[in-house]
Amino acid sequence: MVAIPANVMALLNAHDSVKVFVTADTAGQPHAIVAGSIAAPTPDTVIIGEVLMKRSAKNIEANKKAAFLVVKGLEAFEINVIPKARLDKGPEVDAMNQALAAMHLHANAVWVFSVVSVSDQGANPKAGTKLA
């Protein structure tokens, strides 16, 4: 089990950080989207709401490798993940939609990912260093 370090968890769950979900198709074409519905409920799990998600959802069905990038100022961290589940109903989906309601958005499902590794991607000489 890989655990996200506490400082990265804090950034991931902060409202003022920018979060990106990155996938790739099976032919190797990368695709990134900004998503406000990314969170880490536990240090080894990252979730995202399936909101207006087209290419990303298709990619993750076909290529089970994805990454999250979380950024604030010059700080940035990349979290490599693999999908664990796609929940289309239940308390997780209800909680996600409750949080999204203020933005007038709706999640069709919640994707649950296991953390594979975490690396520093900040604007500093440590960029690329594996943290977990």
Next chain:
Amino acid sequence: MVKLMPVIIDLIRRPDSFKVMSTVNADGCPHTIVCGSLVVPNEETLAVGRVWAKTTGQNLVRDRRAEFLVSEGKTAYSIVTELVDRSEDPEIVKKINIYLERMGMTTESVWLFTVKAVYDESISENTGKQVL
């Protein structure tokens, strides 16, 4: 030949728009970095300063494809590109270094990418629509 629309060029040129660049690792896992120095030398080309882009550099040697995501507020575009050249053109390097110096960095060379397609990734009913 794909030419970026003025609205997208304007978004890229705004110093406070959020910009990331994605490539794919040899194992199929996507990799994304923040681009503090994305410039548009002409409407068919994007230029990025080469600073601490270790994994990205290795990925581009193996596969020239990269995707840029540019966003601000609810507006976002993903720009599908291909690496065409590395340049040390002093004019482009000078432009890039204006952005990089704000973050305490400089570069002596840039990557040049040709634009292949653009998708709307805004939070709207047009999400995922190819616009160019």
